[in-house]
Amino acid sequence: MDRKYVLGVDDATAVLDTLARTGGARVLEIDGVRQFGYESVYFDTPDLASFRLTATRRRRRFKVRTRTYLDSGQSFLEVKTRAARGTTLKQRAEHAGCPTALGPGGAFVTRALVAEGVPAADRLLLESGLVSRYRRTTLHLPGPDGGARATVDTGLAWRLGTDRAGTTRPTGRAVTLAVPHVVVVETKGGSTPSALDRLLWRHGHRPERISKYGTGLALLRPDLPDGPWRRVIRRHLDPGLTAPARTAGHPDDRSL
Numbered sequence: 001m002d003r004k005y006v007l008g009v010d011d012a013t014a015v016l017d018t019l020a021r022t023g024g025a026r027v028l029e030i031d032g033v034r035q036f037g038y039e040s041v042y043f044d045t046p047d048l049a050s051f052r053l054t055a056t057r058r059r060r061r062f063k064v065r066t067r068t069y070l071d072s073g074q075s076f077l078e079v080k081t082r083a084a085r086g087t088t089l090k091q092r093a094e095h096a097g098c099p100t101a102l103g104p105g106g107a108f109v110t111r112a113l114v115a116e117g118v119p120a121a122d123r124l125l126l127e128s129g130l131v132s133r134y135r136r137t138t139l140h141l142p143g144p145d146g147g148a149r150a151t152v153d154t155g156l157a158w159r160l161g162t163d164r165a166g167t168t169r170p171t172g173r174a175v176t177l178a179v180p181h182v183v184v185v186e187t188k189g190g191s192t193p194s195a196l197d198r199l200l201w202r203h204g205h206r207p208e209r210i211s212k213y214g215t216g217l218a219l220l221r222p223d224l225p226d227g228p229w230r231r232v233i234r235r236h237l238d239p240g241l242t243a244p245a246r247t248a249g250h251p252d253d254r255s256l
Contacts, residue, residue: 148189
């Protein structure tokens with residue numbers, strides 16, 4: 001079970017300081033480094049089928065991205081779909097080419113989407129669009145059944161290339177948005193809440209519905225539906241946003 005929280009920097013610092021003193025959490029460290037850069041490039045059709053399926057909570061929704069670990073330069077191609085009982089299935093393969101192009105990995109994407117029953121998966125024309133970057137710290141939280149894992153993302157920023165028609169194709173004028181005042185914390189474990197979940201609750205923080213792709217694209221494209229992420233956008237990311245009327249998403253607005 002994944003739970004996502006969106007906090008201000010000061011609130012996140014207070015929670016994590018308390019966890020460090022009382023929670024027994026362990027931090028992933030590689031060569032003395034505890035925070036690592038990530039870049040995700042998302043692929044969608046010209047009419048944004050992936051985004052729209054998620055915004056309207058369709059069962060056969062999907063997400064395709066390359067994920068690059070900026071410190072090592074290693075890249076993976078990832079396909080996320082909805083599996084049985086609402087769980088998320090993530091499949092990935094190493095990606096040696098340019099992160100903004102599927103290249104030979106397109107065959108892997110097609111096989112994964114066809115296998116999961118995504119309609120017309122073998123005819124999807126996927127193009128790179130939204131790019132997200134952030135720094136991530138990974139924690140292990142002790143507990144029964146092996147405990148849980150948590151990630152802490154800071155310095156989140158989005159970039160979207162646009163053409164004159166306002167599509168998400170990576171040409172023409174680029175639009176960027178950074179939210180350095182926001183920290184995204186995600187806990188990953190069993191149904192039993194972790195020590196970090198309980199600590200966040202004691203500090204008054206509750207799980208939020210946020211998707212780096214869906215939320216970022218809804219922020220940069222105010223003409224798109226933002227239903228699943230409207231609350232987190234208004235409350236944390238852009239409280240002063242004054243956008244045209246949007247199409248509401250499905251009431252069941254859990255993130256992919």
